[in-house]
Amino acid sequence: MEVSVIRSCSQATNLKTELGFKDSRFSFGKFNEKLFFRKPNSVSFQSPLRRGKSGLRITAQAAQSDPLPKSKSSTKSKTLNRVRLFAGLPLDVVSGGTVNQFRAISAGLKALKLLGLEGVELPIWWGVVEHESMGKYDWSGYLTIAEMVRKAGLKLHVTLCFHASSQPKIPLPEWVLDIGKTKSNIFFKDRAGKPYRGCLSLAVDELAVLNGKTPMQVYQDFCESFKSAFSAFIGSTIMGITMGLGPDGELRYPSHRGFAKSDTVPGAGEFQCYDKNMLHLLKQHAEACGKPKWGLGGPHDAPANSELPTANTFFKDHGGSWESPYGDFFLSWYSSQLIAHGDRLLSLASSVFSDSAVNIFGKVPLMHSWHGTRSHPSELTAGFYNTATRKGYEEVAEMFARNSCKIILPGMDQSDKYQLKESLSSPESLLAEIGTACNKHGVGISGQNSTVGAPDGLKQIKKNMLSENLNDSFIFQRIGAQFFAPEHFPLFIEFVRKLNQPELHSGNLPTKEGTTTATDSVHTRSNLSIHMQSA
């Protein structure tokens, strides 16, 4: 990770500030704690500046002795195990076209820049931008943020949120909810028929349910509009875009409704195949398989949302229905629907942004509770057919690879030892499993911490950042009062500073063989920092 600290000048209007503003860069640790100055007014190389008695000539042009790595010519280069660090902006940073807490955001951006972060993540909500009516977009608040970020000298990772947020409350667009009032089958439903209004059901992806358009078309229009509104930033400031894939932006079914508190054992979750359109698809599929009776509904012996997996027989460790031919039939179909949905959205994003120099990401959840059982109930209900006997994330990683997308994995702050024993949870081994699948398919991994937080979270994140589980970037969630609070922020500073310590002690290049991904600017910059070390 590049941890150079750059003092930026963001107040262009106040020249006095700029006059006095220095642009010193220094690194936390990486460059053996040496100090690097750069004067804001230091001129280009043909105008050497004498500094004091030392009579040193400061040149600010490229180092002749170190030819630059050819980033253009080679598409493959060794990935250093360095990860760019981002911090997420508040979920409600923009509402009603205006930037909330503008001053706090701008101070925060400066602090992050000084701290050496690569950039920030900006959630852009469908319900904010296309709030009023279909096709009417208001990007103004987000454009302001993008400009602030650019001025601060940071990069931007944009998350396109086609889902709703409960806290803070950011619902889906009003016109979508209006449609949902009469057509509740555009939403996922559980067995009791209760709709989930946090996102649209994947079963309607290709159905013209939104004023004559399919959700896919609406998503596409949204992306196109985003692309043209942010054309000045895409590829320069905006380097990554996360495509929202479902509840909380994640590729999954809303199987765990109303997440339980961290001190209670979570339930198994519930299959979400009960809206009219899902049932229709299931029926078709069952008939095609020659098992029409299997298509009449979901598993009858699965527990309800908040019930423990043991409450019924479907997830039983031995002899549970999940291992039966019916179980395999259902779970295959259920998970393939989810993967197909992810494929649709990611290929949409890939094609819209194909001519832009941005990476496309999609988020996959870390359904780690009950991972210690054979059936992995939480993963199954969320749509991942991953059990003790079946490597379910291979298909997922393969789908990401097919679309040249990178994966975002949350929960990097969760460690096994702080999980409730009763929940048989293992975030670490699940993470490793997904990581292996991704590495196999060459899918880059970007990490996130869970929003709920975890004890010793920063320590765990650091561990993950230095491991194979993470090779692209890390997005720390999220900026806000808590983030900057005196209880937390000093720890975060410490965390950032320590990230690079391992390299302090090793004289050699911290290169690890094996992983290869497409080159981007990060890698070449990493190389540069190595030049410095060896210099």
Place this chain on the structure above:
Amino acid sequence: MAAVTIDSLLQNPTLLFRPKAKVMLKPPRSLDCSRNRKLPLSRGSCFCSFNPRRTIHVVRASSSETALIGNFDTSSSDDIFYKDIFPVKRIEKVEGKFFIRLDRSKDQHDWQLTVGCSLPGKWILHWGVSYLGDSGSEWDQPPKGMRPPGSIPIKDYAIETPLKKLSEGDIFHEVKIDFNPSSEIAAIHFVLKDEETGAWYQHRGMDFKVPLVDYLEDDGNTVGAKRGFGVLSGALQQFSNVLLKSEASHADSQNNSIESKDSKNKNRCLEGFYEEQSIVKEVSVGNLVSVAVRKSPETGKVIVCLETDIPGDVVVHWGVCRDDAKIWEIPAAPYPPETTVFKNKALRTLLQPKATGNRSGALFTLDEEHFGFLFVLKLDDNTWLKFKENDFYVPLLGTSSVPGQYGQSDITTEEISSKSYTDGIINEIRNLVSGLSSEKSQKTKTKEVQESILQEIEQLAAEAYSIFRSSITTVPEEVVSETETTKPAVKISSGTGTGFEILCQGFNWESHKSGRWYMELKEKASEISSLGFTVIWLPPPTESVSPEGYMPKDLYNLNSRYGTIAELKELVKSLHEVGMKVLGDVVLNHRCAHFKNQNGVWNIFGGRLNWDDRAVVADDPHFQGRGNKSSGDNFHAAPNIDHSQEFVRKDLKEWLGWLREEIGYDGWRLDFVRGFWGGYVKDYLEASEPYFAVGEYWDSLSYTYGEMDHNQDSHRQRIVDWINATNGTAGAFDVTTKGILHSALERCEYWRLSDKKGKPPGVVGWWPSRAVTFIENHDTGSTQGHWRFPGGKEMQGYAYILTHPGTPAVFYDHIFSHHRSEIANLISVRNRNGIHCRSLVKIVKAERDVYAAIIDEKVAMKIGPGYYEPPSGSQRWSLALEGRDYKVWETS
């Protein structure tokens, strides 16, 4: 770096309008340069920022942009394969006028001082007066009648009044100050401040002074000498003298009338005058640099056309490069006219003015094989304009590509340029490192800079935190409940002591008078302790310019008007013997100097801490400090210490450690902590590990306007923010609670004592464990009395703070008065029921004439004339205390 240039027209009294050399004023806001001072900025150069605009934009360029590159389009636009417009920002000096006028107001009795400024800006007159008989350079606040509407007092020494345009069409922003010449005012002092830029406009680093009184018998030289206040004031004085001599002939003219009046044996002699000076402000101006590249079909050569609307002489330094590395090379001739080779590395070409508009430009004809065209611009004021701190770069290998591909090639360019920039730094570093005498010194410097950047990060984070938090009003309470209630109450931290502390302020404003306060107090030690106090706050111990001790000079000299260092030690020992902890009153914000600098300004220190002017903040107009700008508000009466200097902090930490060890102080009462960032306080407290510490974060502004708002959240928020900045290592005096008690008791508005969430409305409602509640201190009460608690209602105040959470502080004057036994009783109720700084308070009544609360379900209290009795439910309440308009019950 010149902030202001002033033509001092009045330097010579005999030649009124002879132009003089320009006087360069030191800008007080030199901001962060000082951190960088080891590599001083060269004068005249400046940093410019750029908004790179993507090539794509040209497609939908605005009309002005189109106009700028219009001429490219007319010439075979088909051949143009690259176009880009770079908006650039540069600094332009705008000149304007600034005037001072003294004349009679319309009614001919009063006089009027008018200050005006013709430059745009948000101008503030920061001013004060000095009175007859005053010595020294301190300002006083002018009498109320003199303050124009909209004035805001700045503590007790100055006023800030905005300059306004009288009508839309006016050129000048003006402020008028009316005054009565027969008053005791000797002079009006002021500096001008531009709120937009934060710059101070002053006179040679000092204030402007308009003398209002003349000493006829001392006429002449002594006047100037007496007012050692710089050229202007002296000059003005002499100016009026000149007119005085010819006064007979002008006696009737409006501006030259004289009024004489006896005033303590001195004759007042006022002269009107009008004084105009030029003033220069730097504003940032946006310009455009446009570049187009086309291929000449005839010659096959590449033609780069560069044009800009920057006025004045613009020299382009340019070259070409072979590849991505962007190493500058000099191309083969021909070159445009006015081109010279610069140090064999680049070419310099003066842009030629265009026939149309105020633009200039040049055409560069290059061979086809070049990879890119690099350039930077130099303006006629030696300013360099660069592209994102890098060279402007124009790709030339684009002849075969279609314009649509630029988006991509451009991105690559940018990545590479950021790399080459990094490389540039590498070089700089190498040079720096190799040039340094020793590795060791490098390390120390690095550490220093790291520290200062870390501090900046922390400061920014604190700012972000306070805003984020204040927008989520529930959070403060959460902070309280999470971090406070869960903690065991016995844990001692410097912000709270044990949590059961009761503080006694052991002196008043007169205590220095006897010269043996320490000895007097020593005799009362056991008495104070027996009343139930656990902590006593002693007066500031250091040598001080003012007898009360708040203008410290030599910090290590502890012989003061309160007694000698030996007596102090003896007192502390006695206090410890009776079981009390002792707080030293430490003044860290400012320090009085021992010596003058070469300009005659007092900013050089002596004694064991013989700091120079680097220890003084740079943005106080009075004291020409060379430190960084202040991290807080300035206290104008003495040089404000620059806590961002490591040597200052090191010395102060050592000093605090010495006080702890040598004297035996257990903790601190920190004076005027508004003057510097709370993060430094945290640093000091962590180093000196006090048992208890409390800061005086005095925010008087909220109380200056007649009616007080019910909601004082912003006021307490500022105090809470400060506590936060100290990381909770210090408590703070709960000024908010005092203010609200004033209004509630004075006006019989007891409803004010509950905020909209039903909690106490002061700091104590948000962060009780860090709130040090009080109703009076040496400043507000005693003989100063600038904000005295409503008379006769003190006991209601004590009934409130001594039953409520927070750490209550009782003022010396109240302890040794007729309130004594009542206070003692309240303290014993508090102690008996174990009320502590985190106790829970339930407000049960907050009405017009009565406030009642139940604390920890053990103590009930009411203040106000209205009726309240605790509920006769499961708990049995018995009346413990009763006094005028207050009652306290406890459970039996």
